[in-house]
Amino acid sequence: MNIPEPVKRILKALEEHGHEAHCVGGCVRDSLLGREPGDWDVATSALPEETMALFSGRAAPTGLRHGTVTVREGGLSVEVTTFRTDGKYTDRRRPDTVAFTRSLRDDLSRRDFTVNAMGMDLRGTLTDPFGGREDLRNKLLRCVGLPEERFQEDALRILRGLRLAAVLDFSVEEETARALRACRKLLCDVAAERIQIELTKLLCGPAAAEVLREFPEVAGTVVPELLPMVGFDQHSRYHCYDVWEHTLHALSEVPAEPILRWAVLLHDVAKPRCYTRDERGGHFYGHPTVSAEMTDAILRRLKFDNATREAVVTLVLWHDREIPRTEKSIRRALRKLGAERLRQLTEVKRADNLGQAPAYRARLKDVEQIQRMMEDLLARDECVSLRQLAVNGQDMLALGLRGSEIGAALEELLSAVVDGDLPNQRSALLHAAEGRADRQKETKHQNF
The missing domain is CATH 1.10.246 (Serum Albumin; Chain A, Domain 1)
Known part of the structure; x- marks a missing residue:
């Protein structure tokens, strides 16, 4: 594991003063997977006041109640937390009390998943009491201890588990998967902002469609508007999949950007509400408008910022709108949407078409032509604003x-x-x- 020099200096300073110190959690997991860690966390036998004294002038008491001190070193902010065990989680988010301990194993045993319950010291020695490294090799997500206990302690772990499975492209171990489903109602007590963050990361994962396909009832607990889409037969020659499967296929075809992924997830959310059928098959008249209204309500409920919400709603509203392949029409679209939004719209349209029956994917050429004409107009600095x-x-x-x-x-x-x-x-x-x-x-x- 390639530990950054600033983190090494923190580990070394703690060891030189008689304390154990290990990198822990996601940074160990990501390093073993060959990924670049987003941040670095250290667990130590040193008490918070000892850490504060050791790094005087560079340490801030960011979570003393839970034993956490943030140390600034070489341009990095590293959370240094005392080995601890957790008390009860009455709010299903954070422990009411913690008890400091001198045992790294005790500290690792309170963590959510085995792949996050490993420690590595300055010399690269791995402490792995729950088989996290083997689970990494097998691309398997498994809870530490009893899964239902882990989820009852912190309900957000349910979504975090799905997010990790989507981002890492891991399977979920059988008992962990069963508990994810059994405990999903606990998510109703989690703050909307936290759900938003985890769902967005999940949606942007390379295996997002596979995870949502396996756990629609969990996603539907926090976005219940998704559930009617599951298994909803479109009875249309344009579609070889039900509404949910069409959405998941389209989701896999759009770039992993939050605005695009949310727009594709919700572009057909109103189809079950708008469904009619006659001798020609199923129809969904007006579904873009109703989908946009539902999307606006969903994103407001999840506390999205206004700019993101408005962008997603616009893409949902426009996703099925015909844009004739003429310079005048594309100039008009550029005037109404702007270059960035029109580029995003063409990505949504492309993904939408790729989720349809293969015989009706000829519209991909139309989307590509719109993209070429738009870029040509922009290169010529045509007036659209x-x-x-x-x-x-x-x-x-x-x-x-x-x-x-x-x-x-x-x-x-x-x-x-x-x-x-x-x-x-x-x-x-x-x-x-x-x-x-x-x-x-x-x-x-x-x-x-």
């Missing part, structure tokens, strides 16, 4: 327009440019604006 317009508010002010008239005039000019009715040239735009200003003056005079 007020920022690119050759005139501005000051020009309108000089023509005698005031207040809301200015914005209305600029929007009218931009529409004319986007539609190809006017060139984006200052003289042509000013001439058109003068005519508008004259009409405004004449109207005011008549009303007077």
Whole structure:
């Protein structure tokens, strides 16, 4: 394991003062998998006050109640926590009390999964009392001890388990999987913000579709709107999968970015509500609009920031909207959505089509053509926004327009440019604006 030098110095300082010290948790797991750890955690026999004294000036008491001191070393912030055992978890999130111990094994035994219950010292010696390394080799996620006890202690571990399985592409051990399902209702007591974070990481994992396919009832506990999609036959020649399977296939085809993954997960969430059937098969009239409304409610409930929520809702609303492959239509789409959102929309459309019946995937060529035409328009710096317009508010002010008239005039000019009715040239735009200003003056005079 390649321990960063700042972390090595912390381990060495603790050992030199007579304390045990080990890297623990996710950093050990990721290092053994050849992944770059996101952060580094150290467990030690030193009491919090001893750690504070040893790293005086570089240590902050960020969690003394639970034995945690954050040490700044070489540009890194490293959480150094005293070996401990946990008391009861009455809030199913954090232990009510902790007891410090001198045993690393005792400390590791309170952790969630075997792959997170390993320690490694300065010399690379691995402490692995629960078979975490073997589970890593077998790509298996298993709880430490009794799974139901682990989940009853901290209900968020249920989603964390699914997230790890999705991110690491691991299978879930049989007893752990059974307990995940049996304890899923405990998630109702977990804060929405924490659920949002874990679900987003899960969705962006390479095995997200496989995990959601295996545990839809768990995901449906926190997003119940997903459950009607499971097994819902579309009775459509365009679809060889039910709504849930179509969604999961599409999810695997879109880049692992939070906005895109959430948009694909929810793009057809309203189909069960909008379903009708006649002699031609199943139909879902109006489902993009209803899906967008449901998506907005779901993301608000999960406490998403406004920018992310609005982006996802827009993509869901537009996912089934036809964009003719003409420069005028693409300029209009760029005007309404902007370059970033239209690029995202083409990714969603592409993934949506890849989740349909193979005979109806010809639309992929249409999406690719839209992408090419859009990039060509952008490379030519075609005017699709007020920022690119050759005139501005000051020009309108000089023509005698005031207040809301200015914005209305600029929007009218931009529409004319986007539609190809006017060139984006200052003289042509000013001439058109003068005519508008004259009409405004004449109207005011008549009303007077």
